Amino acid sequence: MNKKNFFYLLFLISFNLIAQDDNPEIIVISDTESETNREAMKLYNAGIKNFQSKNYADAVGNYSGAINLVDSFVKAYYNRGMAKYELKDFSGASADFTKTIELTPGSDIAFFRRGECFLALKKKPEAMSDFDRAISINPGEAKYFYNRGVVNFENQQYKLAIEDFSKTVILDDNHAYAYNDRGSAKRNMDDYDGAISDYNKAIKINPSLAFVYNNSGSAKKRKGDFQGAIGEYNQAIRMKSDYYIAINNRGSAKFEMGDFQGAINDFTEALKINPKYAFAFNNRATAKYKMKDYKGAVEDCNKAIGLDPNYGYAFLNRGIAKEMLRDPEGACSDWQKASTLGVTNAGSYTKDCK
Incomplete structure (x- = not known):
């Protein structure tokens, strides 16, 4: 009987969604504001300070107090959603972003943030819809295309993912993660040279990303360049000595070269780090x-x-x-x-x- 051995070669996409990158500003409170509005603004400002100090639960309380006083306080809803996201209350955060959208229907950032919540909740169609809406309102924001690319990648729509990651790097040519992830999509379409080229671009931008070397090694292995793959895995392991995925992958390259004992040694080393x-x-x-x-x-x-x-x-x-x-x-x-x-x-x- 013709026997065939199988390897599970783990391949990484970076999937690096960023929850908080806007910097809300303290509101300057005017004496002409009503007493209720002034109190709401004080609570809102306290929420910003707590958020910046990573006291997210206290920030939620501050923003809630502000909303209780002024139920149309859109910035308070948005920032409370951000604080809930950091607390991994994705359902609560999405509800706050929905309220933000109701009050300001043209808020591309609110659609984007709600899309992130849906993605965290494994609601990919809803996430995709929100990323599409954010892009339609503001097609000049790189992170909107990047996150949509991630969803397309996860849905195995690699051609669409490549298009989104390409738009990302057009808008932000220093986006190392987009180059890495475009490389991963190209690799899954058997374009190994294109994948390796993108990984090299990611490394040039940020040479400290160990997983990019691992991914480049996996593309080289698929191309049949086993020695080159081992070199990439070695670099990933030098950067992160407990990188058991890269150690496992290096073992698979050694296996392909007929170095079965070397492969066993690598698989054993990976299992010492992660016995499960x-x-x-x-x-x-x-x-x-x-x-x-x-x-x-x-x-x-x-x-x-x-x-x-x-x-x-x-x-x-x-x-x-x-x-x-x-x-x-x-x-x-x-x-x-x-x-x-x-x-x-x-x-x-x-x-x-x-």
């Missing part, structure tokens, strides 16, 4: 299989499955190792399980099962 990293157990199992350590391969697949009971490739690989241990019934059971979990080529193994 199921992918590294599966990867180490495939390397042990190549070293004819079939029992060790089964043990590592067991650990991967223990961490992720729906890990189809671990079942597939365990079945391959079990067959070499002359356990055809166990092998068939694992291949059938892999098939039910959506491993498309598991059928090429189960067809020989009785």
Whole structure:
């Protein structure tokens, strides 16, 4: 039977949404204001100071007090939404941004912020709608295109993501994250040279981003430049010694070069850092299989499955190792399980099962 080993190569997109980058200003209180308005403004100003001091709960209380006095205080709704976002109260924050939009329908930033809340709440269609609206009101803001690009990437709409990240860097050519993420979209469309070029641009802008070196390594590995990939992974690991994802990926490149013991060493190192990293157990199992350590391969697949009971490739690989241990019934059971979990080529193994 034609055996094939599988690797899960973890590939990173930066996904670096920024919650707070506006700087609200203290309101100058005029003596001509009513007593109620003056008190509301004092509370609002106190909220800004608490927000700037990262006392977000107190800021929410200040802004709420201001709103109780003046229920049309749009800046208080907006900034209370920002404070709630920092407290990870995304539903409450989205409600405040909705109120901001009701009071000022042309507020592109309120649509954008509500979109961020929807994204945090895993409501991608609503997030996309709000990012679209923000862009339609103000097409000159880079971060609006960037966040929409992230949603398109997550929806596997890579061509659209590339378009959004391209618009981002046109508006802000120092946006390292947009170059990185455009590279990731290009990589997923098999444009490895384009991906590597974008990663290099991101590194030129900000050479301290270890994950960009990891991503560049993954693109080089897909291109077949395993030695180049190892060089990129090494740089990522030098910058972040506990970067177990890059260590795992370096092991996969070593595996492709036939350095199975070196691969095992890297997968083991990754697992020392993160013992719950199921992918590294599966990867180490495939390397042990190549070293004819079939029992060790089964043990590592067991650990991967223990961490992720729906890990189809671990079942597939365990079945391959079990067959070499002359356990055809166990092998068939694992291949059938892999098939039910959506491993498309598991059928090429189960067809020989009785």
